[in-house]
Amino acid sequence: SQKIEQNSEALNIQEGKTATLTCNYTNYSPAYLQWYRQDPGRGPVFLLLIRENEKEKRKERLKVTFDTTLKQSLFHITASQPADSATYLCASVDPKIIFGKGTRLHILP
């Protein structure tokens, strides 16, 4: 079945370092991938979208890559701050809407 897998274990990163989160998809080829941030008790908030023909996309301190050979997207936060602590969700949107379980990121001061 079509799946999106994210490392569901918490990721602890020292403030100021780069955090890298992984999203792997299996049994299909999404045309787009989206990344969302979810804080406890709140709805997901859209961060970035990347198309399959784009290798990389940037927005301020955020960077997303899309590797169709590895069937993987990486999400990077550079110069991480404690305020970046949250759960980050990867989602594919075409042909099906599938969300990963998310990765909890803790930025340690």
Add this chain to the structure above:
Amino acid sequence: DTAVSQTPKYLVTQMGNDKSIKCEQNLGHDTMYWYKQDSKKFLKIMFSYNNKELIINETVPNRFSPKSPDKAHLNLHINSLELGDSAVYFCASSPRAGLAGYEQFFGPGTRLTVL
């Protein structure tokens, strides 16, 4: 000036009851969605409407019935509630059908607890 709003925020009810959750968006979007996020945090699409027309209906028990009176509103009615229905239900909207290329705006969620 809330973009996507849901009511109620919390819902506690007994097994077998019928309940409704309401959602409204003021973004002028054509497409609205209902998601269920269970205790394991998986966010699963349930339904999607585009301009009041049902376009996505995932494998959801027919005890769940969405209703879209207009494109700004999408309500979810649940009959004969079961323990397994306990979850957080999120409403979302996007500018048009097909999420490709369009971000979704999520509501704050409704936490449903069935006792």
